[in-house]
Amino acid sequence: MSDTKPAIAVLGGSGDLGSGLALRWARAGYPVVIGSRTAEKAETAARDLAERIPGADVRGLDNVAAAEAGEIVVMTVPFSNHAATLGSVRDAVQGKIFVDVTVPLVPPKVSRVQMPPEGSAGKAAQEILGPEVQVVSAFQNVAADHLADLEHDPDCDVLVAGNVVAARETVVELVEACGMRGWHVGPIDNSAVAEALTSVLIFMNKRYKSPGAGIRITNIPDAD
């Protein structure tokens, strides 16, 4: 990672998960552009972040303007807004790395795996955005509370799927900047695992009264 860090746009950055990611990246020294459905909500979220991280390079814009401003664009929106938001930023993200954090939860049975017909939300994003966008899927399994608590790093590994190895590697670095371990898990088709796992973790949180179950990958040689 060079000294000049790329600007990260976080679409849906006023939500719980988006604001947690933006917080961690701002702390790590990345310029952050928070996107939201209205510029006002984004500006409010940006001010909240700046209060927690003095000196942070952060601003708020509506989602489309944020997608234009970001060198790397991260999207965390409810599944019901997935296709529409993708369509609205399609032009703005051409040629960029696009990190899709969407989990295809279908209420009310959010603890039951219900994958979209494309096989995964990540694969659907790649189809909608087109081949010039380097879609990478990640961060679906992290509890938002754990990101917001800067005293502790989340006890959860992050599975990073995408068709372009260099784009995955960039996202693995973004995972590490959040204080977690990121793993290359293969092509965008393989985003199905982390997306489906979220429903399983929601089930387990209830079944085992966990504040936020996660996963660790085991048995990798030389994994520090």
Added chain:
Amino acid sequence: MSDTKPAIAVLGGSGDLGSGLALRWARAGYPVVIGSRTAEKAETAARDLAERIPGADVRGLDNVAAAEAGEIVVMTVPFSNHAATLGSVRDAVQGKIFVDVTVPLVPPKVSRVQMPPEGSAGKAAQEILGPEVQVVSAFQNVAADHLADLEHDPDCDVLVAGNVVAARETVVELVEACGMRGWHVGPIDNSAVAEALTSVLIFMNKRYKSPGAGIRITNIPDAD
């Protein structure tokens, strides 16, 4: 678990994963019936097992006869044989717990997630076998070598999915009898996670030169 342990039939029990499971259950004191496509192959596998576990209650039969003999029936066959084997044992397993270990790998791209149209092999099994069979999905992520090595327990948790809670609980006990930790992960739809994860672990074994990557669930209170 009472003193009298139920007989476990392992269909496909002459294969790597099936023989590893049979070995662990025989060691734990369960009567084991190894099933294979021919009785001869099953008998050979049963003799091999008996050599490793003196005094084991183990015998070999063809898959259909094994399914009839087992009180709990476990199936580990290649995905290409999944529907056909299910059809052949359908009558024999009515009213029983049926543990499906099948991973929907589609060669040659076995490290790419390619789920069946039903959503998962476990869900397909439930549809084929019908509502009177308590289908439980488990053990897809365990490296066969690790089961065969009785000196060490596999460093991998097991996700246990199925629609009947009591049947899942029985399978969690079978997981523990193998020296691993089993987790309730919800209805049979949720078997998609462990099934898809196998392709990801195959990818990671190559990418990270692992002899058998696995997963652990984190952040469960009071999990010993």
